[in-house]
Amino acid sequence: MKRIITKPHLFFFGLIPIFIIIGLFYKDVPLNVNISFIYYLLNVDFWCYITAAYFGLIGINYLSLNMVKKYPKKGLTITHIILQILCLLPYLFAIFQLDEAGNLSNNSFTNNPNFSGILLIAFFLFIISIIVHLISFFTSLMLKTD
Template sequence: MKTIIKKPHIFFFSLIPLFILIGLIKKEGIIDLTINDTFFAVKINYWCYFSAVFVSLIGLNYYMLFWVKKPTIQILSLFHIIFQVAALIPFIFCLFFLNTKTVFTSNFISDSIDLYQILTISFTLFLISFLLHILNFILTFFRKPA
């Protein structure tokens, strides 16, 4: 765990094959989003390939800091990774169950769970993790060397 906090680029580079694999598995799936009167239909494999490119850019960003020997702020790196994983788990869950029906019922919960609400929560966690990444990068970049 300490290696991942000191070298977060390893974690993000390891997510690239995961997103590519999910994109290859779920080629035919579609995410349908309706915002006000606008309807968006995005194929899951495009979303996964975009995610693979995005995490590779985050990994390159962290690797660039590692390469110039500027250590990241460890607590921000830890929270970035925690929020990224917290956003990733419901996102992958929704990708595999989104095509069945938009509502997933469970015996443990009396009400049904809307997968689009889970995607919204996942996206919100992702935005928080992205802001933590930007904050970590800026603070690390402008911090004076010890």
């Protein structure tokens, strides 16, 4: 755990091949996203590749801090990693429960009416983790090193 805190770019670079592999396994699985009265039909692999690119950018941010000998704040880094893990768990659970037609399987957890609320909370945790990462990145970049 101490290595992840001191070198968080390794954690985020490690997530890239995981999401690429998930995208390859779920290549032709559609994902229906409806926002109000607009329906989007996307494939799961698209979201997995976008997620891998996102984690690549986060990893590059942390690596750039490491290259200029400015290290992120431990508390903010721990908070960022925990929030990322918490927002990824429902996302990954939903992906693994999809069948070939893009429908969630009949699971007691996914049939729960609160599952969409759980995904909404995960989305807000994702937004908060982005803000925490930006605060961590810019405070580490602006502060002087000893």
